[in-house]
Amino acid sequence: MTTIPIIEKILSANDRLAAENRAALDAARVFAINVIASPGAGKTSLIEQTLKALAGKLRIGVIDGDLATSIDADRAAAAGASQAVQINTGGDCHLDAVMVQQALPQLKLDDLDLLIIENVGNLVCPASFALGTHKTVLVASIPEGDDKPYKYPATYRGVEALVINKIDLLPYVPFRMEYFRQGVETLNPGLAAFPLSCRTGEGMPAWLDWLAGQRRK
Amino acid sequence: MTTIPIIEKILSANDRLAAENRAALDAARVFAINVIASPGAGKTSLIEQTLKALAGKLRIGVIDGDLATSIDADRAAAAGASQAVQINTGGDCHLDAVMVQQALPQLKLDDLDLLIIENVGNLVCPASFALGTHKTVLVASIPEGDDKPYKYPATYRGVEALVINKIDLLPYVPFRMEYFRQGVETLNPGLAAFPLSCRTGEGMPAWLDWLAGQRRK
Numbered sequence: 381m382t383t384i385p386i387i388e389k390i391l392s393a394n395d396r397l398a399a400e401n402r403a404a405l406d407a408a409r410v411f412a413i414n415v416i417a418s419p420g421a422g423k424t425s426l427i428e429q430t431l432k433a434l435a436g437k438l439r440i441g442v443i444d445g446d447l448a449t450s451i452d453a454d455r456a457a458a459a460g461a462s463q464a465v466q467i468n469t470g471g472d473c474h475l476d477a478v479m480v481q482q483a484l485p486q487l488k489l490d491d492l493d494l495l496i497i498e499n500v501g502n503l504v505c506p507a508s509f510a511l512g513t514h515k516t517v518l519v520a521s522i523p524e525g526d527d528k529p530y531k532y533p534a535t536y537r538g539v540e541a542l543v544i545n546k547i548d549l550l551p552y553v554p555f556r557m558e559y560f561r562q563g564v565e566t567l568n569p570g571l572a573a574f575p576l577s578c579r580t581g582e583g584m585p586a587w588l589d590w591l592a593g594q595r596r597k
Numbered sequence: 598m599t600t601i602p603i604i605e606k607i608l609s610a611n612d613r614l615a616a617e618n619r620a621a622l623d624a625a626r627v628f629a630i631n632v633i634a635s636p637g638a639g640k641t642s643l644i645e646q647t648l649k650a651l652a653g654k655l656r657i658g659v660i661d662g663d664l665a666t667s668i669d670a671d672r673a674a675a676a677g678a679s680q681a682v683q684i685n686t687g688g689d690c691h692l693d694a695v696m697v698q699q700a701l702p703q704l705k706l707d708d709l710d711l712l713i714i715e716n717v718g719n720l721v722c723p724a725s726f727a728l729g730t731h732k733t734v735l736v737a738s739i740p741e742g743d744d745k746p747y748k749y750p751a752t753y754r755g756v757e758a759l760v761i762n763k764i765d766l767l768p769y770v771p772f773r774m775e776y777f778r779q780g781v782e783t784l785n786p787g788l789a790a791f792p793l794s795c796r797t798g799e800g801m802p803a804w805l806d807w808l809a810g811q812r813r814k
Binding site for chain 2: 418419420446447448451471473500504521523524525530531534548553554579
């Protein structure tokens, strides 16, 4: 009775700020995604390859969240992001709507078609904090193993698209795709899924088509 | 001024319970490790292979923490754990000393030489919560990438041993071992490190020797 009301307050404050972020994005007709994943699943590589493929066609901004360093924003800028901002959370295990609200004024939204927000590498906590983006994209990866939907159900349940990265490693690791897919389908029926390899480029076109098809202007 | 005191209280309460856990382990002369890692780095596989190798020599108990399912404790029991307990955190992103304190009475500590606690798959939050174990072991893995020490410094700084898993994948992914090791050495000089593959068994003997050498009875 003492703890739950406090949690509800924090979440609703975050949700209120997320709604403000969404309104700012919608006013500028910028489509925004929140990319979440385990550390090392390939969020940054996916963003890098997406920028390289689409930078000529779409103006893409990137907000990168990390505990420390600007490695990811540097990579995004080098790969062709129109604008890139790094948020260092200073130890926090996820981005929240407040941090994004502080980052947004550093971007010229009117000059962007798409905003990609790369969350902190963490398969648990980011799922609980809306940022104001239009869709949340989960990046899974083959070497993580096929049991992850079963072990992280809330995360798999709460996303609108699933990238299954590192399919080039399928010959080298035990990964039962059917078992994995079955877990996903149970939690999130009909979820758009994109098996691909950021390294070889296999499967990238379907992901890029889906993403480019979301643009609002 | 309003938030910090609350955080200090939570941490010191956890630390107090962790000290109680440690005392219970010491009284039974059980050496205990807290195994932390990203999702899919191979904590469960490491524990499985460790049990298969040492089950004839040492009596090993396992406490498995997960958001959901008993997949890991089932695997530990099948691999030869003398005793196995599953903690489902119900969404919590880490184990804490309270959860471990609830699990300990379900084990007969006098009948164990070694206790392995597998934390929730998360490279951020578990680092902040002492459990009462004697050492924290971080499992990194090759496909996660070589920049993880730089991006998760607090976690790399706070551990007493490092397993570098999935070295069998080195030929198939870009991973600069020197860059990785340099990051680790800067944060945690002299850290005991064990590059190995749970899949092929390469490198396992050094890890097993280190672990078996820690027994207290």
